[in-house]
Amino acid sequence: MTLPLFIDNITAHYGKVKVLEDLSIHVGDGELVSLLGASGCGKTTTLRLVAGFLQPTSGTIRLGNKDLTRLPAHGRDIGLVFQNYALFPHLTVQQNVAFGLKQRKLATAERDKRAMEMLDLVGLANLAERLPAELSGGQKQRVALARALVIKPPLLMFDEPLSNLDAKLRVDMRVEIRELQRANGTTALYVTHDQEEAFSISDRVAIMNDGRIMQLDTPETLYQRPANSFVARFVGFENLIDLKVTERQGATVRAVAKDGSTLSLSQDRLGEIPDEFILATRPDGLVVSDHPEADGLPATLGLRTYLGRAYQYKCETGAGHLVGNGSLATPFEPSARVRLTPNPDQCAILRPE
Amino acid sequence: MSNRIHPLLILMTIVVYIFLLGPLIIIFGASVSDTTFLAFPPQGLTLHWYENIWEVSAFRRTIVTSLQVALLGTAIALLIGIPAAYALNRHRIQLPGWLSTLFILPILVPEIVIGFSLLRSVNVGLGIPVFYTLLIGHSLLVTPYVVRVVSASLASFDFSIEEAAISLGSHPVKTFFTIVLPNVRSGVIAAFILAFITSINDVSVSLFLTGPGISTLPIQILAHVEQFFDPTIASVSVLLMGLTITVMIIVERTLGLTIVAK
Numbered sequence: 001m002t003l004p005l006f007i008d009n010i011t012a013h014y015g016k017v018k019v020l021e022d023l024s025i026h027v028g029d030g031e032l033v034s035l036l037g038a039s040g041c042g043k044t045t046t047l048r049l050v051a052g053f054l055q056p057t058s059g060t061i062r063l064g065n066k067d068l069t070r071l072p073a074h075g076r077d078i079g080l081v082f083q084n085y086a087l088f089p090h091l092t093v094q095q096n097v098a099f100g101l102k103q104r105k106l107a108t109a110e111r112d113k114r115a116m117e118m119l120d121l122v123g124l125a126n127l128a129e130r131l132p133a134e135l136s137g138g139q140k141q142r143v144a145l146a147r148a149l150v151i152k153p154p155l156l157m158f159d160e161p162l163s164n165l166d167a168k169l170r171v172d173m174r175v176e177i178r179e180l181q182r183a184n185g186t187t188a189l190y191v192t193h194d195q196e197e198a199f200s201i202s203d204r205v206a207i208m209n210d211g212r213i214m215q216l217d218t219p220e221t222l223y224q225r226p227a228n229s230f231v232a233r234f235v236g237f238e239n240l241i242d243l244k245v246t247e248r249q250g251a252t253v254r255a256v257a258k259d260g261s262t263l264s265l266s267q268d269r270l271g272e273i274p275d276e277f278i279l280a281t282r283p284d285g286l287v288v289s290d291h292p293e294a295d296g297l298p299a300t301l302g303l304r305t306y307l308g309r310a311y312q313y314k315c316e317t318g319a320g321h322l323v324g325n326g327s328l329a330t331p332f333e334p335s336a337r338v339r340l341t342p343n344p345d346q347c348a349i350l351r352p353e
Numbered sequence: 354m355s356n357r358i359h360p361l362l363i364l365m366t367i368v369v370y371i372f373l374l375g376p377l378i379i380i381f382g383a384s385v386s387d388t389t390f391l392a393f394p395p396q397g398l399t400l401h402w403y404e405n406i407w408e409v410s411a412f413r414r415t416i417v418t419s420l421q422v423a424l425l426g427t428a429i430a431l432l433i434g435i436p437a438a439y440a441l442n443r444h445r446i447q448l449p450g451w452l453s454t455l456f457i458l459p460i461l462v463p464e465i466v467i468g469f470s471l472l473r474s475v476n477v478g479l480g481i482p483v484f485y486t487l488l489i490g491h492s493l494l495v496t497p498y499v500v501r502v503v504s505a506s507l508a509s510f511d512f513s514i515e516e517a518a519i520s521l522g523s524h525p526v527k528t529f530f531t532i533v534l535p536n537v538r539s540g541v542i543a544a545f546i547l548a549f550i551t552s553i554n555d556v557s558v559s560l561f562l563t564g565p566g567i568s569t570l571p572i573q574i575l576a577h578v579e580q581f582f583d584p585t586i587a588s589v590s591v592l593l594m595g596l597t598i599t600v601m602i603i604v605e606r607t608l609g610l611t612i613v614a615k
Contacts, residue, residue: 015447051516051520052520053516072525073516073519073520073525074519074522074523074524074525076520078520079520080516080520082513082517083513084511084513086511086513086514086517087514088514088517088518089536090535090536099518099521099523100522103521103522103523151521151522
């Protein structure tokens with residue numbers, strides 16, 4: 001059994017400090033939604049509110065038809081996986097996994113059988129009699145996962161489950177988590193500060209800042225069509241250029257920057273362009289060239305760094321400091337005068353804020 | 354570089370040990386001396402003075418009182434101190450900083466002041482019987498040890514473990530007993546032992562709070578010395594030492610003394 005999660009208009013305070021403001025997230029049945037953001041953005045607070053370790057000032061939390069808002073934490077029936085594993089140090093691996101079943105008053109034989117099945121599933125059946133202190137980090141996290149899954153919770157929540165593991169293991173484990181979550185069809189809420197992790201395993205990602213959701217969308221949409229400058233910067237659009245439309249000719253738009261330099265942009269590739277807009281580009285999306293006829297922002301180059309696939313340049317322009325990439329075939333020297341041409345595939349149009 | 358130990362250091366060590374252990378050896382010697390006064394080196398050898406402890410009814414009574422007060426007082430201190438230490442650590446961020454200092458106050462305030470003020474307020478003021486005043490005094494005296502030692506244990510306890518248990522459906526109260534307590538067990542045992550030893554050896558607080566017919570062993574020793582000068586006093590002292598050492602050995606064997614010293 002698995003249920004959708006509805007978080008509606010939640011506001012929360014730590015003492016007098018407001019940490020969440022009017023936050024709403026709906027997680028569909030069997031869906032995995034990540035909360036992504038820097039520390040202090042409210043993502044862990046959200047998870048702790050759903051778990052019942054914190055109480056919201058206002059708003060409701062529902063799991064299917066059940067209102068969780070005022071339910072004590074031990075009555076919520078949610079599987080939780082913690083950053084530091086939080087295994088019971090004085091219990092064996094099997095006892096750890098069986099703990100939730102014991103609370104559900106299952107007979108010992110049934111308990112042991114189900115715990116062993118779950119340990120088998122995460123590949124740790126041979127370590128059932130060990131104590132947590134005798135396990136590696138990856139093994140501990142598998143036990144934690146087994147312990148959360150064995151109670152067949154309608155909702156699984158992860159609080160930065162992989163941040164204590166090394167890079168290689170992190171990638172393996174996130175695939176494993178995703179596979180287990182998919183196989184059980186469990187609704188899941190996943191908290192992380194790692195963008196790659198969030199994007200790789202989630203159906204949808206909520207990018208959070210300062211107690212608010214900046215954008216909740218599929219990873220593809222977030223990556224290609226950020227809704228605002230915060231999300232744009234977050235997903236790597238390093239250059240934000242304020243522009244105004246001066247001329248429209250069919251799908252082509254002529255726009256001017258604040259220093260008077262102009263650019264031509266095609267609405268076919270970038271979508272509809274409003275009269276005032278921000279052009280957001282990744283470094284890849286600003287091509288450095290010295291072609292005399294190139295249409296682009298004039299720039300003076302600064303420091304050059306080697307990226308392997310391209311050179312990256314710091315650029316001084318009338319529209320501010322920008323970062324652009326140039327081909328490996330034609331390296332430019334510092335203080336060269338060049339033009340920066342947007343590559344529409346690596347650009348997004350934002351409305352001014 | 355030479356790893357040889359300087360002879361002066363060896364000499365100093367010996368002097369310190371003589372200074373520390375000498376009096377104990379003298380007391381032990383005197384307790385087996387076959388004389389009617391304290392004598393060292395012992396003249397003759399007898400266990401008569403150990404038998405005499407049981408013959409003097411005041412010693413018999415005060416040993417029982419001392420054990421009662423130490424056990425009950427320690428139990429009360431654990432009942433107050435463990436929840437206090439738990440709350441202080443669990444809600445460290447929300448609680449004001451001075452609150453933890455409050456629980457060390459009985460160590461900071463001179464014991465003699467505690468004894469006197471309890472005599473005035475609880476015994477005389479409220480008219481509470483001597484035994485219970487004594488019990489309150491000892492509980493107060495040893496609670497700081499319990500709070501400190503259990504706090505030290507809880508400081509390294511990861512409270513997300515407790516949250517994990519609760520999220521799996523375990524009631525918070527039950528979680529405290531099945532998950533939190535087993536993981537600070539050594540701290541609780543260490544606290545018990547420190548508190549018990551402190552209570553059983555206490556003089557300053559007891560001095561004020563003992564009364565007609567009710568006294569503790571250390572106070573009885575004091576009273577006995579004022580009147581008599583026979584080796585019974587030495588044998589009782591050895592007995593008291595033996596009790597403390599036995600407790601320490603039990604800790605050392607089961608948990609290691611480092612947890613008490615921590």
